[in-house]
Amino acid sequence: MECLDRPPAPPPSLPPSLRAPLGFIAVLAALVVVTLGVLYAGHGRSGSVDRWFIQPTDDSVRPPWRGLALATDFLAEPAGAAMLLVLAVTGCLLLRWPRAAVLVVAGVVVTVGATTLVKPLVGRTIHGDGNLSYPSGHTAFLTALALMVALLAAGRLGLGRAAGVLLVLGAALVTGAAMGWAQVSLGAHYPTDVLGGWCTALAVVPATAWLVDLAADALRRKRR
Template sequence: MLPPPLRARLALIAVIAVLPVVVLGFMYAGHSQSGAVDRWFVQPTDDSVGQPWRGIALATDFLGEPAGAAVLVVAAVAACLLRRRPRAAVFVVAATGLTVVTATLLKFLVGRTIHGPENLSYPSGHTAFFTALALVAALLATGPLGLGRTAGALLVLGAALVAGIAMGWAQVALGAHYPTDILGGWCTAVAVVPVTGLLVDRVAVSGAWKRR
């Protein structure tokens, strides 16, 4: 699932991505307000984003909700199966699922909240999911497109950045997350997806070896 030319780079990026997740988690553990880093950015209130931008933000937010996320994952899995790529279908489910599970566990460990004690905010699960799905899609497209190391890396990281920025903007614009929650969610996906790809490849290779 990880193109060989990109494995070393993505593995290194995944390791580096863990650092901000941990650092920000310690910085904002148990907090219920924006921090110094958050105040570098504009902090919209619930009614400060007018139409049509609020509608766009809500539509983007829906793609990270359980129903919207399920539709995206099912569509991605169906596309993989139609192309007779069952391992890719497994990768889609495993990568997005493990990313969401990791983000959810981190929410309970860190305990940062927004708009009340019941709304755990760090890291942003919406951003983590959407970034993970974009990463998976880009990785699966790299091989068929015949991209080399540099072009493949640019596609993968570009897709992750676009997805993270789009969903991150929507979350901050709607007042659902702090900017540092977005960064934490993005880095969570960047850390989890390459590792998941390596595991899926390892299991597939191991299974093929055992069948010989």
């Protein structure tokens, strides 16, 4: 006799109510990444957009702010990023939500991979020592992780479109601004590098979540 008490389907990584608005935002973000990449391809200096922001000097970021900037920067360094990734995946598994764990890993891999791929294509450098700077991988990583956690929280809590978009974009803005400030303050990136990294996460994460949902749903149907 076939069991009628099948476990309920897990909530999607990308809530249906957020697909349209986040899809639109992802397209706009991708256009920003491409536009800035074309504008600053091969450059080794700040541009006109960068000059809209405060340009720190060697002694403009002093303790305790420099310590805060270094601590924020550490969160996207290999050790810090691995720690955050393990915490996020462990949390998903403790909640018995393997799809969410897959999204976290896939989202980080695709986001970091995208910034790694774009950097040599654009060829923008900073400090004249060959360090490729566009887009900011640190900003992209932390923004992507915050985006995914907010997406999963919105789905788990059953938030509507307005509340869900507000939560997701708010999380992205706060984390992106924090890491962006740290990168610019420490002289590791131009402001437009930070903007490019932030937009990379906004473009990649919704698409990755959608693909994870498609794959998970197809696998679930196959097992029936």
